[in-house]
Amino acid sequence: MGYRVVVAGATGNVGREMLNILAEREFPVEEIAALASRKSLGTEVSFGDKTLTTKDLDTFDFTGWDIALFAVGSDATKIYAPKAAAAGCVVIDNSSLYRYDPQVPLIVPEVNADAIEGYKAKNIIANPNCSTAQMVVALKPLHDRARIKRVVVSTYQSVSGAGKAGIDELWNQTKGIYVPGQEVEPSKFTKQIAFNVIPHIDSFMEDGSTKEEWKMVAETKKILDPKVKVTATCVRVPVFVGHSEAINIEFEDFLDEEEARDILREAPGVLVVDKREAGGYITPVECVGDYATYISRIRQDSTLDNGLNLWCVSDNLRKGAALNAVQIAEVLGNRCLKKG
Numbered sequence: 001m002g003y004r005v006v007v008a009g010a011t012g013n014v015g016r017e018m019l020n021i022l023a024e025r026e027f028p029v030e031e032i033a034a035l036a037s038r039k040s041l042g043t044e045v046s047f048g049d050k051t052l053t054t055k056d057l058d059t060f061d062f063t064g065w066d067i068a069l070f071a072v073g074s075d076a077t078k079i080y081a082p083k084a085a086a087a088g089c090v091v092i093d094n095s096s097l098y099r100y101d102p103q104v105p106l107i108v109p110e111v112n113a114d115a116i117e118g119y120k121a122k123n124i125i126a127n128p129n130c131s132t133a134q135m136v137v138a139l140k141p142l143h144d145r146a147r148i149k150r151v152v153v154s155t156y157q158s159v160s161g162a163g164k165a166g167i168d169e170l171w172n173q174t175k176g177i178y179v180p181g182q183e184v185e186p187s188k189f190t191k192q193i194a195f196n197v198i199p200h201i202d203s204f205m206e207d208g209s210t211k212e213e214w215k216m217v218a219e220t221k222k223i224l225d226p227k228v229k230v231t232a233t234c235v236r237v238p239v240f241v242g243h244s245e246a247i248n249i250e251f252e253d254f255l256d257e258e259e260a261r262d263i264l265r266e267a268p269g270v271l272v273v274d275k276r277e278a279g280g281y282i283t284p285v286e287c288v289g290d291y292a293t294y295i296s297r298i299r300q301d302s303t304l305d306n307g308l309n310l311w312c313v314s315d316n317l318r319k320g321a322a323l324n325a326v327q328i329a330e331v332l333g334n335r336c337l338k339k340g
């Protein structure tokens, strides 16, 4: 006995990865449906060694389906997630629409799996922003040992966070620089991204921070601990896949770097690559396609009594989105929707 699973947004970067990861992890699927918008209708997508033809999200009847993984953006989620939830299908949504709703659990299984019990309120579970997910996986084991007071994080976010258009823009701008006559005007990003970095992701807010930075603060508080203070600077960098983060942590109590390294080595979802030598650290190109949240450069922050610095890298399409969503489905199936 398996689950009847829907992937909505199956032709996008994240939707395709959701299908890949459901197959890779052999999620118990009795039947699967791949849904797309009208403009992508009929597109074929892979599910393991099978090929699925996408169906129309707009007319799909969710009745009798168990779990729907949504990767369709907030506007479409607003229309179709309530429809699916009302039909009795539990929605795991990758958009930001429900993340801050007190009636909707925001889940990173390695951090707050117990909170999933709250899904019954709206039959919806929210997936966090990619830059939040990898960070809280790194913070949780350290927070359990030495209570975190404050986090200062700078992100180096790949262009795939901005979808296929972001990937295309980096590719075309880079080609344009080497092949005269192929200049590509910035469209997805406000400035040139090839051989450049842009300290602006999502919209600007009243206080001068960006929505992406606000998300990291709000979501870390909801997932990990509302008492933890977070300040973020989110930067777009010319990398195709893989978000990197330089994280500075101040604790209530002293935590030695060696003990921190040992704790992280044992932490769920974490791989430590940390040698104080050339190449003894992880870089984004090495994380692509992996499940792990990699951690390197673990070291004391000598400017604080109880401070640590670390470097955190993960595939933003996987742990940052599709993998986390599938892991939520696994927890949901094991704890709440027992079959067979």
Ligand code: 2RA
Binding pocket: 129, 130, 131, 157, 158, 160, 161, 162, 201, 212
């Ligand atoms: C980005 N985190 O990287 C945002 C949305 N995926 O663009």
